[in-house]
Amino acid sequence: MLKLKRGDIGLIVLLFAVGFIWLGARHVLEQNRTYNPHELSAVITVDGELYRTIPLSGEEEEIEIKTALGHNILRKYNDGIQMVYADCPKKISMAMGFVSRPNETIVCVPNRIFVEIINDGTTELDEEEVDAYVR
Structure with missing residues (x-):
């Protein structure tokens, strides 16, 4: 049986604290990140091959x-996308819900479908859409 000493416990607590701080900071920064919803696209990959890119x-x-592996239906609405039908057994991809922020994903492993939201940044902002300039 391995016996933990005071230094071992301190190191474990320190590593957990650093991990939680890092995850918390990452979450806060991601929530405060701004982006133009008109620049977002969904990249749909089926079996490792690009199927379609949708603004x-x-x-x-x-x-x-529809593939040899299965049948899925995605619905694009309100500047986001959601898996509304999957014929796979556990339907985990449907439980992933509505995604609308960059780097969010939907994955259907049995049907090998991967959907990722990307910020392509190709859309130019009109001067009328700009609220303010920050220096």
Whole structure:
């Protein structure tokens, strides 16, 4: 049986504290990050191959993906995307919910579908849309 000494316990507590601080800071910075919703796109990958890239702004749309591995339906609305149907057994991808922020993902492992929100930054802002300039 391995016996922990006071220094071992202190090191473990220190590592946990550093980990929690790092995760908390990352969460706060991600929540405060600003982006233009009109620059966001969803990149859909099926079995490691690019299936489609969809800008998230615009009209509501349903994307149906039928492969030899299965059948999925994605719905694009309100500047985001959600898996609304998956024929896989556990339907975990449907439980991932609505994603609308950069780097959020939806993954359907049995059907090998990966959806990631990216900020492509290709859309130019009109001067009328700019609220303020910061120096």
